[in-house]
Amino acid sequence: MYLKEQPLDVAALLAGVRHSDGGVCVFLGVVRNENAGRPTEKIEYQAYGAMAESEIGRIAAGLAREWPDTQVAIRHRVGELSVGEVAVAIVASAPHRAEAFAACRAAIDRIKATVPIWKREFHPDGTTEWLDPSAATPSRSPTAPLPR
Amino acid sequence: MYLKEQPLDVAALLAGVRHSDGGVCVFLGVVRNENAGRPTEKIEYQAYGAMAESEIGRIAAGLAREWPDTQVAIRHRVGELSVGEVAVAIVASAPHRAEAFAACRAAIDRIKATVPIWKREFHPDGTTEWLDPSAATPSRSPTAPLPR
């Protein structure tokens, strides 16, 4: 299972690095306190669970084909996250660092491109919006302020 | 102080990531159980301490100039390390991931190129050798087996 409703355990992922691997590249996507100039209070990650699992599995299989000496672990958080919490954790390890960096970067790029996970930003003024990474600025969705 | 004689605390470095940073790229150099086909029992990292501190400081300052939005933390272990222990830890964080990856990769490449730290491999058969990364295979230094 790549999707987790509980805080991601980066230390546990690091403990899974093989003793034959000398280079470990980790990427953590962390909830920021602002985006595009607007403050963020918290984030909701919503996933199409079954499809997200199989898409991440497909990405992992592709990475294993392209970087056969590299071991890649992927976890993605769903639900509501506070500022500073880890939304996605990728640990790529290989005998040497070049492959570890390349596989780690490819992993996060591909996850962002195709995995059916959506991100709603909650602002301190009570408004929310679903992030559209393809838009120059986040789409201002017509959701009304939530009751607080 | 960038050099540490005690195990590196990666969690503490991660705790220093700013809440304005959403992309965190970590590189860990870990002691492998073999190199160039020979098994490794442990590693000794020896440093020219004063110069290593100032060289890493110079590298950190260069990274800060080239990636002004990126925060980079660097720690390097010295002394004797067992297989699986972290020899070097780099945490690069930025608002977005591209800079974090680039600064992290540049950091480890530059550290390996110029910081006066040396690495001695101890093999199970009692032989040791100082690693020469510029050699195609590690130089077989003329050190005799150590008393065990």
Add this chain to the structure above:
Amino acid sequence: MSVRVLYFASFRDVSGRQEEERPIPPGARVADLWRELVAEMPGLAASLTGSMPPAAVNAEYTGPETPLRDGDEVTFLPPVAGG
């Protein structure tokens, strides 16, 4: 003949539902279903750049010409933003 349609993120907000059963005529394709949904809920197409968002049938990406079968689980995906 019917399919189950799942709504996520902004599409869930616009449609006001998480999922629904929807009867489809024989021979209907993914793009036909999308046109039907947009006719009922024009807001679905509000922030769209292309003619149809990415679609999935039974949790796999597929194209607009894919024929629908009875019992398929169909999803149109607003812009994904994982990571």
Add this chain to the structure above:
Amino acid sequence: MSVRVLYFASFRDVSGRQEEERPIPPGARVADLWRELVAEMPGLAASLTGSMPPAAVNAEYTGPETPLRDGDEVTFLPPVAGG
């Protein structure tokens, strides 16, 4: 006039010492000191690719033509292997 020479890694093994005080003639440069050391300890040059390894004076990289001053801390560096 003298300098302090530090030895690390394989150079420490070859020389059998961590550091030493070494008298130098007035006008001596870094490369002169290296030639003197190699004359005494040919093993220092054993695995060398260039004519002189990287050198540091007072904990900063410097070139072979740098003049030495009384009290300088001089180091010749075998191939570094941090990380």
